[in-house]
Amino acid sequence: MWDSQKIAALLKEELWGNSQALAFGCCIDSRLAKEGNIFFALVGEKVDGHDYIEAAWQKGASVVIAEKERLENRPAFIIPDGKALIQVESCLDAMQSLARSWSRQLGAKVVAITGSNGKTTTKDMVAAVLSRKYRVHKNLENQNNELGFPMTILNAPENTEILVLEMGMRGLGQIAFLCSIARPDIGVITNIGTTHLELLGTQENIARAKWELIEALPPGGFAVLNSEDEWSGKLAQKSSVKQFFYGLAGKFHKPNLRGLNLTPFGALGTHFTLESENWGQVPVFTSPVTVKLPLPGEHNVLDSLAALSVGMLLEVPLQEGCEGLATMELSRMRLELQPGIYESTLISDVYNANPTSMKASLQVLRERGGASTLAILGEMYELGETSREGHYEVGQAVADLGITELITVGKLAEETARGALARGLSPERIYSFPERAGAIKKAQELLARLSQGTWVLIKASRGMRMEEVTEALRRG
Structure with missing residues (x-):
């Protein structure tokens, strides 16, 4: 907790109002302001936070940080008793600077996670494992960019022992910048795929951007890497950072922690056992350990192995870590099972x-759905020149896995339909629609005539708003 004078000093800016206003945590939406928060009056595309300064104070914010230029042409207002105002050049820069200072003051260990797929799920799993021994603070949902990342840190309680921080990126240098705010002790890369190819141009650039996390680790830090990921295996060979690999088959590197004997249980769960290679810097277990993961698919098993690897490095008893996974809660909109x-x-x-994630989810649909399955698939964004090929490959996977019905949504997803058709799925079982409304109507018709107990996968990039399809097909 800081007072307003301390905050002004850290920012090297002038303070107006009460110099002893205590502040903890932050917000950018005045409606969500809590007692004692710092309110950052950020300017967005449609909303200017400076219009809500007084509302933030009324809701309980004790300190407002606003931009000098934005205040110049506004009517003067009275700072309430006990409150403070600090004027800065940039609210976002101020937030990032304060997050850097708060991270240093906390002194918590930092586990940072990035990857093309599964980073939010892995973040949730790492937090679940570490929470069995430590006081952990993590990103809400996927607040992983230059705005959400510092907000996460500033909202970390004073007694936080470990920060578990997901890092997103849209270009070279962004992960390195986030690492400068909260210096990671352990870096986890889930995989290095083709997401953001449209922005970065080449697979090599994507790999370079992700690897910035590993390059930011201190001499005593650890890189936790996926042995089934080709680029992680390649880059690890050139790195002197201490490395801990997890995996299943060990396709590109021998795993230090391996998952074996994957067996489905319940509606969406997976049982598997653990095997550990002799590795001098973490305790090695000898007796078989069984994990009861409440999620399906090899991709989720891999993410859980990453979490257990971090737990081993930070001396969380393995059985405790497994119990954490068994009771974990995922961020919303990821493999939610609904009637x-x-x-x-x-x-x-x-x-x-x-x-990659499309194929993994289709595998889950095939594994759990049995004889009657329907995939409702929308567009995938940010694939650049590989967009057509990527959608086509997903369609091929639909047919190869024996999914019985396919509905596609959006122009790009028509390639998914073509891929399924080329691979042998009957044209009478493929339906393409430019928008969600048509897809919803057709799905309702199909489910009315298909056998009861049909399983349906609904998946697309976030911008497709496919949750509206889910809502239209939900029972009750």
Whole structure:
């Protein structure tokens, strides 16, 4: 907790109002301001936070940080008793600077996570494992960019022992910048795929951007890497950072922690056992350990292995870590199981999508759905020149896995339909629509005539708003 005078000193800016106003945590929406918060009057595309300064004070914010230029042409207002105002050049820069200072003051260990797929799920899993021993603070949902990342840090309680921080990126240098705010002790890369190819141009640039996390680790830090990921294996060979690999088959590197004997259980769960290679810097277990993961698919098992690897490095008893995974809660819109109309079962995985995650979710649909399955697939964004190929490959996977019905949504997803058709799925089982409304109507018709107990996967990139499809097909 800081007082307003301390905040002004850290920012090297002038303070107006009460110099002893105590502040903890932050917000950018005046409606969400809590007692004692710092309110940053950020300027967005449609909303100017400076219009809500007085509202933030009324809701309980003790300190407002606003931009000098934005205040110049506004009517003067009275700062309430006990409150403070600090004027800065940039609210975002001020937030990032204060987050850097708060991170240093906390002194918490930092576990940072990035990757093309699975980073939010892995973040949730790492937090679940570490929470069995430590006081952990993590990003809400996927607040992982230059705005959400510093907000996460500033909202970390004073007694936080470990920060578990997801890092997103849209270009070279962005992960390195986030690492300068909260210096990571352990860096986890889930995988290096083709997401953001449209922005970065080449697979090599994507790999370079992700690897900035590993390059930012201190001499005593650890890189936790996926042995099934080709680029992680390549880059690890050139790095002197201490490395801990996790995996299943060990396709590109021998894993230090391996998952074996994957077996489905329940509606969406997976049982598997653990095997540990002899590795001098973490305790090695000898007796078989069974993990009861409440999620399906090899991709989620890999993410859980990453979390257990971090736990081993930070001396969380393995059985405790497994219990943390068994009771974990995921961020919203990821593999949510919901009851659907006509006794169907909906797998709503609508937060994001790329070819790798699409294929993984289709595998789950095939594994759990049995004889009657419907995939409702929308567009995948940010694939650049590989967009057509990526959608086409997903369609091929639909046919190869034996999914019985396919609905596509959006112009780009027509390539998914073509891929399924080319691979042998009957044209009578493929339906393409430019918008969600047509897809919803057709899905309702199909579920009315298909056998009860049909499983439905709904997935696309976030911008497709496919949660509206889920809602239209939900029962009750």
